[in-house]
Amino acid sequence: MAFYETITVMTKSKSKNQSNIIWGFFSTVKLTIVLLIILAIVSILGTLVPQEQGAAEFARRLNPAMLQIFTSLDLFDMYHSIWFRVLIGCLAMNLIICSMDKFPATWKRFIARPEPDRTKPFDNLPPEQSFLVQGTPEETANKVNKLFQSRYKKIREKEVGANRFFYGEKGSYSLFGVYFVHLSVLLILVGSLAGSFFGFDAYVNILEGEQIDTVMLRKAMNPLNLEFTVRCDKFTVDFYENGAPKEYRSDLSFLVKGKEVAKKSLLVNHPVEFMGITFYQASYGSAPGKTVRLKISRNTAEPTVTDMRVEAGKSTALPGGEGKFKVIDVREDIMKMGQAVLISVQPDQGKPVDFWVFKQGKMALKMLPEPMLKSPKFNPSAFNPYTFFLDGLETKFYTGLQVNRDPGVSIVWIGCFLMIAGLFVTFFLSHNRIWVHLLKTDQGMKISAAGTANRNPVGLERELEHLTRDLKGLFGKKG
Amino acid sequence: MLNSIILSYTTFVYFAAFMFYLLAMVMNREILARIGTVASLIGLLAQTVAIILRWVESYTLGVGHAPFSNLYESLVFFAWTIMLLYMIVEWRTKNRTFGTFVTPLAFLAMAYASFSPNISSQIQPLIPALKSNWLISHVITCFFGYAAFALSFGFSLMYLLKRLDNQKRNNIFLQLIPGRSILDDLNYQMIVVGFLMLTLGIITGSVWAHSAWGTYWSWDPKETWSLITWLIYASVIHSRMVRGWKGKRIAILSIIGFACVLFTYFGVNYLAGLHSYAS
């Protein structure tokens, strides 16, 4: 009969003779259950009270006294608060101390070799687990021994009078499954700590064709210098027929000390890594570029109109050669009147003349208040004999990148893998101990098989069924 | 589209299966339960075909993706996993009374998907962030976990009902429910399977979030609720494995756990977050 041994019986000893109160407190699984439930409740709270970015709106609706309580308890960023970390710390202590507390007993069970002639497993043995075969005791024992060698570990054999006993076991490694699960929880915690101490979380927008060497840290809102330069060579976005975005793609070049070292394509869900820093495609947008398209008419006896593409900030000669001009400000939308540029003309002699030029000049004329219209600042013909027209700004895409370094992440993944493996072992494998008893009787050799398991009694029953069938097979009996 | 038509018929087939299972217990007629099994099998088969059709149709529409990407598709998949797991349990235990408690869950999921005015059965194109094999494994593992917890919820209800059974009452319905130790064992097995799947689901979800957003854990409400569910079931497993709790207490804890599963799935829609089903 398979009987179900509980390990707890054997593992009580250590914590009793440990007089240390802290050890005693942290070595109980009662504490584990309490901590797990407290963490669950606290996390529920965290989903009800808006955290971080969402918190400002919520905070405005609280009265001052409540606000005081909420902020002093760090309820708006509770997952990073001291008390939440203390809770996690207690869980980790619990995990470590409990595992240390129980490990010696597990180890003992792992190396133990129970007596082959134990009778307790055979109490209440169902009749189908015993059968008779013909043969001498020696022959029978040899055959059983051979089968045991091929199937079990830590085999022991003993002869007592007309009895012969065999012991063997299977799956003793599964005793450690639960330690792997617990170790994996610790690894995940260590990995996330490592990430928060030695990593960073930043973002940057790069205009197509431009390059950056600093990124903005999210938490501290400080710029951070990278040891290299990233250039966005090209940004593309594809759309479905219904207008929803299908794919974003940034073609990036990485430069170290001005030298191009790598070219990589970045897509959503396909981050790229360079020198330990990972880039993610997070967003995109368009921004006015630095290139401005202007129409410049020269209203003399022979009027001319010139189309020009000029870069903001660069001085360009006037078409008639009376001096130079440059675009000193570019606005995508100014006072809801659309695109506009601020132009500064520097004549060969005299003072510079600055004025705004609107793309929708006529509309601007209607919308501007009277005094402003009079001001030369808003007159596109302020510099005689020229009139400036703005054809448009060449807008450019920028790509929005999430920029991270997280040295803890591989530890977290190792922890996750270990957790799955450990859970699998803990749940589906068990330590089966098997005894076989041979007894010489008048009708022949009587063979009985019995066993114990630390868990999964159904699995043990199946194991015993298979064993009995194969034992019968050895002696030419049909299973 | 053909797939949503088949799926709405499947809803009725599951309802019929539920009715047969229920009547079989009320009237104590085994033959009705057998019809229930046949109906469940037909429903499961039709639903499998419809899901595959939907997958194929999404490719003919030029937006090809696995059919697990919006609330409609996830509800359909949820019902499918419940029925699949249930059929396995019925086949392994040779007992059809579980059907009365499990098929209504699959029916409700299908009915909600097919008849709620807020849920569109259209095949929608995927935004770039959702195009990931990790996301597919995330959805599959999560829903097998949810389905195992749904079955465990059904077994827990049966356990609590069975406690009312006694000689004096002589109620056929209660007598037909299997014995308490069988229910307790099955309940625990489902919790264990569900926990393993939920763990895998959370991990695959983190891997996906890490490749899409650069962070494997961001405490968004859906993530946090899945962690809450995980913590609850972890404490159930410890109470049982280490402290030896059985029966009624585990049944009640399992019902609480399933409430958390439902909140993770639906309730979170009322809290803001990243997850696509939330919008």
Ligand code: HEM
């Ligand atoms: C999350 C943090 C966790 C903590 C703090 C924790 C803590 C503990 C403690 C203190 C014990 C020892 C009980 C005893 O033998 O008296 C224990 C045992 C156990 N834990 Fe955990 N645990 C955690 C997670 C898990 C998880 C996720 C599982 C997976 C199901 C798990 C499975 C087990 C099992 C199966 C045992 C029994 C070990 C045995 O049979 O000897 N634990 N845990």
